[in-house]
Amino acid sequence: MSDNTKTKGLGMKAKRRLGDTAIYIILIIMSIIWLTPFVCIVLQSFRVESTWQVGYVVPQKWGLDNYTGLLNTDFVRWYGNTFLMAICVSVLQTIIVLCMSYTLSRFRFKLRKPLMKFMLILGLFPGMLTMIILYRVLKDMGLTMEHAVPGLILVYIASSGMGYYITKGFFDTIPMSLDEAARVDGATRLQVLIQMIMPLSKSIIIYTILTAFMGPWGDFIFAKYISFNTSAGMNVAVGLYSWLSKDMIASRYTMFCAGGVIVAIPVTILFMCFQRYYVEGVTGGSVKG
Amino acid sequence: MTKFFKAIKNEVSDFFGTFAKGDFKTRLSYVVMGAGNFLRGQLVRGFIFLAFEVLFFIYMFMGLGGNSGCYWLSMLPSLGKEGPGEVYDEFYDQYVYAFNDNSFQILLYGVLTIFLIVAFVMSWRANIKQAKAAQETVAAGKKLNKFKDDLKSLVDEGFYKTLLALPVTGIMVFTVLPIVFMILVAFTNYDGTHDGYVTNLFTWQGLKNFKTLFAMNGSGSYGKIFLGILGWTIVWAFFATFSNYFLGILTALMINRKTIKFKKVWRTIFVLTIAIPQFISLLYVSKMFDKSGLINGFLLKWGVLSTPYDFWGHAFSARLLVILINIWIGVPYLMLIATGILLNIPQDLYEAAKIDGASPTQQFRHITMPYMLFITGPYLLTSFTGNMNNFNVIYLLSAGGPTNSAATSAAGSVGYTDLLVTWLFKITTGAESQYYMASVIGIVIFIVVSIITLVVYNLLPSNKNEGDLQ
Numbered sequence: 001m002s003d004n005t006k007t008k009g010l011g012m013k014a015k016r017r018l019g020d021t022a023i024y025i026i027l028i029i030m031s032i033i034w035l036t037p038f039v040c041i042v043l044q045s046f047r048v049e050s051t052w053q054v055g056y057v058v059p060q061k062w063g064l065d066n067y068t069g070l071l072n073t074d075f076v077r078w079y080g081n082t083f084l085m086a087i088c089v090s091v092l093q094t095i096i097v098l099c100m101s102y103t104l105s106r107f108r109f110k111l112r113k114p115l116m117k118f119m120l121i122l123g124l125f126p127g128m129l130t131m132i133i134l135y136r137v138l139k140d141m142g143l144t145m146e147h148a149v150p151g152l153i154l155v156y157i158a159s160s161g162m163g164y165y166i167t168k169g170f171f172d173t174i175p176m177s178l179d180e181a182a183r184v185d186g187a188t189r190l191q192v193l194i195q196m197i198m199p200l201s202k203s204i205i206i207y208t209i210l211t212a213f214m215g216p217w218g219d220f221i222f223a224k225y226i227s228f229n230t231s232a233g234m235n236v237a238v239g240l241y242s243w244l245s246k247d248m249i250a251s252r253y254t255m256f257c258a259g260g261v262i263v264a265i266p267v268t269i270l271f272m273c274f275q276r277y278y279v280e281g282v283t284g285g286s287v288k289g
Numbered sequence: 290m291t292k293f294f295k296a297i298k299n300e301v302s303d304f305f306g307t308f309a310k311g312d313f314k315t316r317l318s319y320v321v322m323g324a325g326n327f328l329r330g331q332l333v334r335g336f337i338f339l340a341f342e343v344l345f346f347i348y349m350f351m352g353l354g355g356n357s358g359c360y361w362l363s364m365l366p367s368l369g370k371e372g373p374g375e376v377y378d379e380f381y382d383q384y385v386y387a388f389n390d391n392s393f394q395i396l397l398y399g400v401l402t403i404f405l406i407v408a409f410v411m412s413w414r415a416n417i418k419q420a421k422a423a424q425e426t427v428a429a430g431k432k433l434n435k436f437k438d439d440l441k442s443l444v445d446e447g448f449y450k451t452l453l454a455l456p457v458t459g460i461m462v463f464t465v466l467p468i469v470f471m472i473l474v475a476f477t478n479y480d481g482t483h484d485g486y487v488t489n490l491f492t493w494q495g496l497k498n499f500k501t502l503f504a505m506n507g508s509g510s511y512g513k514i515f516l517g518i519l520g521w522t523i524v525w526a527f528f529a530t531f532s533n534y535f536l537g538i539l540t541a542l543m544i545n546r547k548t549i550k551f552k553k554v555w556r557t558i559f560v561l562t563i564a565i566p567q568f569i570s571l572l573y574v575s576k577m578f579d580k581s582g583l584i585n586g587f588l589l590k591w592g593v594l595s596t597p598y599d600f601w602g603h604a605f606s607a608r609l610l611v612i613l614i615n616i617w618i619g620v621p622y623l624m625l626i627a628t629g630i631l632l633n634i635p636q637d638l639y640e641a642a643k644i645d646g647a648s649p650t651q652q653f654r655h656i657t658m659p660y661m662l663f664i665t666g667p668y669l670l671t672s673f674t675g676n677m678n679n680f681n682v683i684y685l686l687s688a689g690g691p692t693n694s695a696a697t698s699a700a701g702s703v704g705y706t707d708l709l710v711t712w713l714f715k716i717t718t719g720a721e722s723q724y725y726m727a728s729v730i731g732i733v734i735f736i737v738v739s740i741i742t743l744v745v746y747n748l749l750p751s752n753k754n755e756g757d758l759q
Contacts, residue, residue, distance in 0.1 A: 016548065019546075020546075020548050020549065023543045023546060023549060024549070026543065027543060027544070027549075027555055030540070031555070031558045033617070034558060034559060034561075034562055034617065034621075035558060035561070037570060037573055037574050037577065038561070038565065038570075040573075040577070040583060041569070041573050052581075053576065053579060053581050053582050053583070054586065055581075055582075055583065055585065055586015055587065055589060055590060056583075056586060056590075057583065096455060096456045096459065099452040099453070099455065099456055100452070100453070100456045102452060103448075103449045103452045103453055106449075107448070107449040109449055115457075119460070121739075122460070122464055122465065122468065124674070124735055124738045124739050124742065125468055125731065125734075125735045126678050126709075126710050126713065126731050126734050126735070127678075128680065128710055128713055128714060128717075128731070129467070129468065129471045129713070129727070129728065129731035130463070130464060130467035130468060130471065131717065132471065132474075132717055132724050132727065132728075133397070133466075133467045133470050133471060134463065134467055136393060136484075137397070154463075155463065157459065158459035158460070158462065158463035158464075159459060159460050159463050159464045160456075160459070161456030161457065161459060161460050162460060162464070188444050188445040188448070189444065189445050189446070189448035190444040190445070190448060193448075214566070217566045217568075218566045218567050218568055218681070220568055220680075220681055220684070220685065221680055221681075221684075221714065225717075225718070236566075237566070237568040240568070240569070240572065241568070241572060241685070244572060244576060249576075253576070256572075257573070260569040260572075260573060263566060263569060264564075264565045264566060264569055267564065267565070267566055268561070268564040268565055271560075271563070271564035272557075272560075272561075272564060275557075275560060275564075278563075279560075279625050279629070282622065282625050282626060282629075283625060283626055283628070283629025283630070284629070
């Protein structure tokens with residue numbers, strides 16, 4: 001770059017500086033657009049003078065009323081439900097995904113290719129289609145409405161084996177010769193997995209846990225259908241959504257903002273701490289397909 | 290195809306050959322499963338086979354604490370005959386209301402029984418193969434594997450069986466079974482009123498529901514609504530995918546430009562949008578554009594508008610907004626992905642281009658873009674089909690609205706931003722709960738997505754000439 005600018009003189013330099021300035025301006029504008037909603041939601045969560053939507057951002061009267069008010073609503077229950085689901089799902093789903101992707105990456109058995117093709121085809125069906133029957137079966141088992149949490153955990157983890165692509169792609173990059181060397185030394189496949197592959201795959205395991213943990217916080221369809229309008233069985237997404245309905249929004253809007261902030265804080269902190277692993281997983285996964 | 294027939298031929302000749310060449314123990318295992326194993330000393334393996342066989346026949350003919358498998362199978366063609374009615378109850382000495390046959394259970398257990406029969410036939414075949422293998426091992430004078438060896442193999446050579454057992458069972462029970470069930474529902478008249486509300490009985494309808502979906506005439510016909518929604522679904526998926534894709538790459542290029550400082554700060558700002566749970570950002574932004582929301586508030590204050598504009602109440606503005614807000618949601622992901630790929634483009638390509646005097650625009654067009662497209666082809670395809678089924682963004686932003694008054698079917702109204710999936714959801718949860726139409730639409734979505742996937746996948750450069758860029 002520097003050679004180029006020297007030979008072509010000042011014109012090139014000025015051009016580059018102009019380009020830089022333009023990019024800085026664009027990036028600043030984009031940052032403002034991307035951050036505005038979050039600034040607004042935080043500011044409005046501290047607004048005390050009214051609970052409905054208003055046409056301004058900065059509160060006239062500040063206070064924590066919306067946050068303390070949350071404690072007297074079902075929000076506490078929703079938060080507990082979601083947290084419990086997130087913990088269970090992140091543990092169980094990680095185990096299932098690891099089993100699946102390790103097998104498909106390391107073993108060559110007769111049904112391997114058919115199994116992968118089969119799962120690919122299954123993935124083309126809209127997941128929502130299974131909702132009706134799952135609801136009926138869970139209802140017969142007593143795992144809907146206020147007891148929706150165990151039912152939802154079951155639904156989330158049961159089919160998670162189909163999400164093996166990214167982890168398998170990572171395992172594929174670990175040379176098979178490592179496995180073979182260990183096997184020659186007398187290690188069983190189980191030992192290879194636990195003592196060799198797992199330590200090498202720290203980043204992808206953290207990625208799997210992180211995405212699994214974030215899943216229940218954002219799930220809407222299944223949580224809505226299986227909790228079936230019963231407040232006690234809702235997760236935060238469905239619960240907070242119900243506060244924005246036509247007859248609730250006037251009294252709950254600022255509390256929705258406060259609830260949103262409370263939900264976003266732990267997830268965001270966790271995400272920011274493990275950002276590096278997430279970026280690795282996302283970029284690696286898309287490159288390898 | 291010939292390979293397939295050859296496999297069948299081999300299978301058949303092996304099946305009869307084993308019987309012809311087998312000794313008494315092997316032949317016995319054609320009737321008594323596991324006989325070829327436990328008579329030769331492989332006790333546990335043999336008895337597991339036998340126990341499965343016994344349990345299977347008890348289930349089929351007597352039932353395990355419920356109706357027998359044969360009962361469910363025999364009810365499958367009719368899906369139940371006796372509707373609800375009054376039944377005399379001796380204990381209370383009065384007539385009580387009883388639902389009698391339950392079509393949902395009949396269909397569910399019928400499908401389950403068929404699954405079981407398939408599993409039984411497969412393990413019966415496996416049992417014969419095992420008997421043959423055991424016979425051959427003994428004949429060769431080698432030692433047979435004991436149960437202890439089998440267990441050891443499950444953490445070693447056969448470790449994949451152990452690892453796959455749980456995930457595959459989960460997929461079978463919670464994905465395959467429901468999908469098979471729902472495909473069958475598309476050929477019935479199963480809906481809310483046939484689901485315990487009025488009666489528990491529903492019946493086979495043949496292709497009637499598919500004809501209903503494609504019917505073009507009459508008021509409340511599905512055909513036109515379906516075509517309208519399908520059209521918008523594809524338009525939406527196209528714009529949602531490619532707007533994110535190109536803007537994401539542009540953002541990544543801007544941030545990664547050598548002379549730009551604070552790269553980490555810019556990146557963190559965008560990553561923040563990924564970190565915050567999507568439903569919060571979507572719901573909040575949706576309300577910002579509400580008739581009494583923030584945007585209208587500011588537009589009124591600044592005098593741009595004199596009366597609040599209903600962004601979600603007009604077809605065009607609602608459609609434009611969902612695409613724009615989707616950019617806001619999706620660009621950060623693409624920025625991350627594109628950054629990862631950009632850093633991997635071999636730098637010597639650019640050096641060579643510079644020596645040849647290529648301008649930055651030319652470099653972008655002839656090096657960066659082809660490389661990106663090559664690497665991200667499969668990703669683009671999955672994100673296109675993913676967007677076709679992007680329930681959350683549409684439902685949380687506009688809930689499908691504004692309502693299209695010209696498109697009201699028997700299953701309720703649809704809106705201008707409704708995708709096929711949100712329509713499916715609305716039909717399922719609507720007043721009539723027309724489950725059968727929901728499954729018809731689900732099948733249609735599957736067909737559309739499969740066709741797109743198949744066609745595009747074969748066109749992809751990364752599939753055609755692998756290694757072109759390496």
